[in-house]
Amino acid sequence: MSSFLAEQDFAIPHLVVDLDRVEENYRALDKALPQADIFYAVKANPHEQVIKRLASLGSCFDTASLNEIDLCLNLGISPDRVSFGNTIKKVRDITAAYKKGIRLYAFDSDEELGKLAEHAPGSDVFCRVLVNCDGAEWPLSKKFGCSTEMAYGLIVKAKEAGLNPVGFSFHVGSQQTNLDQWDSALSQVEKLFNDLARVGIKLTLVNMGGGFPAHYTTDIPDAQAYGQAITKAMDGHFGNNKLRMIVEPGRYIVGDAGVIEAEVVLVSRKEDKDKKRWVYLDIGLFSGLAECIGEAIRYPISVPGKEHSTETGPVVLAGPSCDSLDILYQNTAYMMPLDLKAGDKVLLHSTGAYTTTYSSVGFNGFPPLACVCI
Amino acid sequence: MSSFLAEQDFAIPHLVVDLDRVEENYRALDKALPQADIFYAVKANPHEQVIKRLASLGSCFDTASLNEIDLCLNLGISPDRVSFGNTIKKVRDITAAYKKGIRLYAFDSDEELGKLAEHAPGSDVFCRVLVNCDGAEWPLSKKFGCSTEMAYGLIVKAKEAGLNPVGFSFHVGSQQTNLDQWDSALSQVEKLFNDLARVGIKLTLVNMGGGFPAHYTTDIPDAQAYGQAITKAMDGHFGNNKLRMIVEPGRYIVGDAGVIEAEVVLVSRKEDKDKKRWVYLDIGLFSGLAECIGEAIRYPISVPGKEHSTETGPVVLAGPSCDSLDILYQNTAYMMPLDLKAGDKVLLHSTGAYTTTYSSVGFNGFPPLACVCI
Structure with missing residues (x-):
C-alpha cells in the first residue's frame, strides 16, 4: 500500500x-x-x-x-x-x-x-x-x-x-x-x-x-x-x-483495507494568537467522509514521511467546501506537524467502508471520491 | 408547477x-x-x-x-x-x-x-x-x-x-x-x-x-x-x-423555486400500540436532503390531493437507505394523512437549493436526485 x-x-x-x-x-x-x-x-x-x-x-x-x-x-x-x-x-x-x-x-x-x-x-x-x-x-x-x-x-x-x-x-x-x-x-x-x-x-x-x-x-x-x-x-x-x-x-x-490519500488545501489561523490551526483538506463531509458527522468515526490520520514527527500541534480539520457544516474534527484532539502546509499529502486510514458511495455527485463543484483497488 | x-x-x-x-x-x-x-x-x-x-x-x-x-x-x-x-x-x-x-x-x-x-x-x-x-x-x-x-x-x-x-x-x-x-x-x-x-x-x-x-x-x-x-x-x-x-x-x-416529488416506500409502526407512524420516503439525507441533518431546515411537505385532509396523525420521516442515521424528521412535529400508504407521492417544497449536488453518487445503490427545469 x-x-x-x-x-x-x-x-x-x-x-x-x-x-x-x-x-x-x-x-x-x-x-x-x-x-x-x-x-x-x-x-x-x-x-x-x-x-x-x-x-x-x-x-x-x-x-x-x-x-x-x-x-x-x-x-x-x-x-x-x-x-x-x-x-x-x-x-x-x-x-x-x-x-x-x-x-x-x-x-x-x-x-x-x-x-x-x-x-x-x-x-x-x-x-x-x-x-x-x-x-x-x-x-x-x-x-x-x-x-x-x-x-x-x-x-x-x-x-x-x-x-x-x-x-x-x-x-x-x-x-x-x-x-x-x-x-x-x-x-x-x-x-x-x-x-x-x-x-x-x-x-x-x-x-x-x-x-x-x-x-x-x-x-x-x-x-x-x-x-x-x-x-x-x-x-x-x-x-x-x-x-x-x-x-x-x-x-x-x-474498513481497514482502505486508505484515502487527500491533500492539504490550506492551513490557517483565525487570530494571530490562536494555538489551534485550521487544516482544510480536499475531502470533506460531502465528498466521502459523511461518517465524520458528529465526529462519530475517528479515522487515524498521518502525514507521509512525518509519521513520527514530535513537532506537532492541535488542529481543527475541515473540508474544502463553502459549507460551514463541512468540518471533520473540531472536538476530537488531532495533532498534526507544525510545518504542515498547502500541497502536503495526508492519509486517512481505515476508510474503506462507507466513503465512496456516500460522496456527493458534485457539491460545490467538487468531484466524487475516486477509488482504485490494488 | x-x-x-x-x-x-x-x-x-x-x-x-x-x-x-x-x-x-x-x-x-x-x-x-x-x-x-x-x-x-x-x-x-x-x-x-x-x-x-x-x-x-x-x-x-x-x-x-x-x-x-x-x-x-x-x-x-x-x-x-x-x-x-x-x-x-x-x-x-x-x-x-x-x-x-x-x-x-x-x-x-x-x-x-x-x-x-x-x-x-x-x-x-x-x-x-x-x-x-x-x-x-x-x-x-x-x-x-x-x-x-x-x-x-x-x-x-x-x-x-x-x-x-x-x-x-x-x-x-x-x-x-x-x-x-x-x-x-x-x-x-x-x-x-x-x-x-x-x-x-x-x-x-x-x-x-x-x-x-x-x-x-x-x-x-x-x-x-x-x-x-x-x-x-x-x-x-x-x-x-x-x-x-x-x-x-x-x-x-x-430555494422556493424548487419542489421535490418523492414517493412513500413504507408506512409502519414499531409496536402495535404506537401512535406515531414511521414514513419512509425514496429520498433521504444521502440522496439530496442533507440539510435535514439535525433537522436544521424544515421543508413544507404535502401529499397531492390531500393537502387539506383533517384525518392526519404524527409521523417520523426517514429515508430509504439501510443507514440508521438516515432519518429526516424525528423531533419536528410533522402530521400526515392517516390513510397514507406505500406508493403515494409526496411533495417537498422549497427544495430548490442545496439538494441536487448534495446527493450521494449511489449510497446503498440509490441514484442521485434528478433535476428538471420548467
Whole structure:
C-alpha cells in the first residue's frame, strides 16, 4: 500500500483498497465463525473488484437496493447467494428482484409483509427485531426493526400469507465493541423461537447482521473474540438446535483495507494568537467522509514521511467546501506537524467502508471520491 | 408547477425547478437592493438552465471551485462576472482560474494570500471577516473568516504583495432572519475601512455574502425588508462614501423555486400500540436532503390531493437507505394523512437549493436526485 501510494500523484482524493486485506479480513471472520454464512453488506463498498474477490472466496451478499442486486448478478453471482436485506423496498423493486431469482427478504412491518406476500410469493423472509445496541459507535436508532410482540404476530401472518418465514435478524449497532450485546439480543430471539414453535412454526435462521468493527483510533476485540462470544451465546440459547446463522459484515471486511490519500488545501489561523490551526483538506463531509458527522468515526490520520514527527500541534480539520457544516474534527484532539502546509499529502486510514458511495455527485463543484483497488 | 407535476410519473425522486420563480426572486432582490451587484452562489443549484436564466438577467456568479467557474465560462459568461469566492483554494485551481481571466478572489488567511499573490498577481481580493451570526437557521461556525485584527494586517500585506485589496466580505449565516445582524457586521467593517484609510489604503467593496432566506415552514421578512435594513445600515456606516456592494444569494434565489416529488416506500409502526407512524420516503439525507441533518431546515411537505385532509396523525420521516442515521424528521412535529400508504407521492417544497449536488453518487445503490427545469 505505502509503496503504491508513494508512486501516485493524484489530483483529487482517492480511496485505495487493498484486496488482499479484504480477503484476509474475510478469512479471519470465516475462521472465527465457521458455522455462519457470511453475507457481505454491499453498501459498505460496492466496488466491483471487492465484490469479485469476495465472491471468489465463497461469500454471499446482503443488498440494500435493486441496483446492488444487479451489481452482484451482473458479476455472475447466483441469486441464491444474494439477500434483499433492506426492510424498506418499493413494490417495483421487489417485483424485479423476485423475477431475477432473489428468494430471501427482510421485513419488519405489516405493510412490507403485504408487499412481499403479493410480489415475492413463497420466498424466505426474516423479520428484523429491535434490540438494545448500547456500546456501538454508530448506533442504529429505531429506524429498523419492530418489537418482539409485533415480530411474533408478523411471522404468524407471513406463514398465513404464503411466505416462508425462516427466522429473525437483528443488528447490535455498527462498530459494536460490547461482546455481551449478542448474548442479550439472542435471549430475545430465543424466546420468539420458543413461542412460535408452540404454535407450530419452526424457524431455522438467525441473522446477526453486522456490527463487527474496523480498526480506527481505539483498540477493538479481534475476530476470534467475536467468534467465541457469538458461538457461546448461540450454544447457550439454542444448544443442539443447529440453526442457519447469517452474519452481514461490511465495515469489518473493507474498513481497514482502505486508505484515502487527500491533500492539504490550506492551513490557517483565525487570530494571530490562536494555538489551534485550521487544516482544510480536499475531502470533506460531502465528498466521502459523511461518517465524520458528529465526529462519530475517528479515522487515524498521518502525514507521509512525518509519521513520527514530535513537532506537532492541535488542529481543527475541515473540508474544502463553502459549507460551514463541512468540518471533520473540531472536538476530537488531532495533532498534526507544525510545518504542515498547502500541497502536503495526508492519509486517512481505515476508510474503506462507507466513503465512496456516500460522496456527493458534485457539491460545490467538487468531484466524487475516486477509488482504485490494488 | 402543480399541473406539470400531475402529468409526471417519475420512477425516482425529481427536483423540479420553476425558472420563472427563479427570475421573480432575482428581480425582487434586484429591486430591493438596486445599488448591489448580485453574485448568484452557484453551489446552491448549478443546473445549467438556472445559470443561463440568471445570466440573461444580468447576474454575476460566486463560485466555490474550478468546476463551477468552468460551468459559468462554458455557458458564455464573461470572467469579469465571476468571483472565486471560496477562501480555500488549491494552487493549481487558482492558476487555472487566473489563466481563464478570473480577477476577483476571496481569502481569509496568510497562506491563501501568499498563494494568490504568486498565482493570481494583481487581482482584486477581498478578505472575509468573522461576524456574529446569531439568528441564522444554518449558522456558519468559525470555518470561514478571520478576526478583524488579522484582517487589517492581511489587507496591508496584500497591498505590499502586489495584489489589489478591494474590501471585505462577511456572511451573517444562511437563512438569517434577524435584520439587525447586517448593521452589527457593518460596524466591524466600517472600523476596518477607517483604520486602513489612515494608512493610505482606500477600500471600495463591501461583500455582504448570502444569508437571505427561502420560504420554509416559518414566516420570513420579504426582500423589501432586507433591502431597507441593509440600505439603512450601509447609509449609517458609510454615508456618502459610495462603495461597490456585492450580495451572494443562493438559497433565496432558488430555494422556493424548487419542489421535490418523492414517493412513500413504507408506512409502519414499531409496536402495535404506537401512535406515531414511521414514513419512509425514496429520498433521504444521502440522496439530496442533507440539510435535514439535525433537522436544521424544515421543508413544507404535502401529499397531492390531500393537502387539506383533517384525518392526519404524527409521523417520523426517514429515508430509504439501510443507514440508521438516515432519518429526516424525528423531533419536528410533522402530521400526515392517516390513510397514507406505500406508493403515494409526496411533495417537498422549497427544495430548490442545496439538494441536487448534495446527493450521494449511489449510497446503498440509490441514484442521485434528478433535476428538471420548467
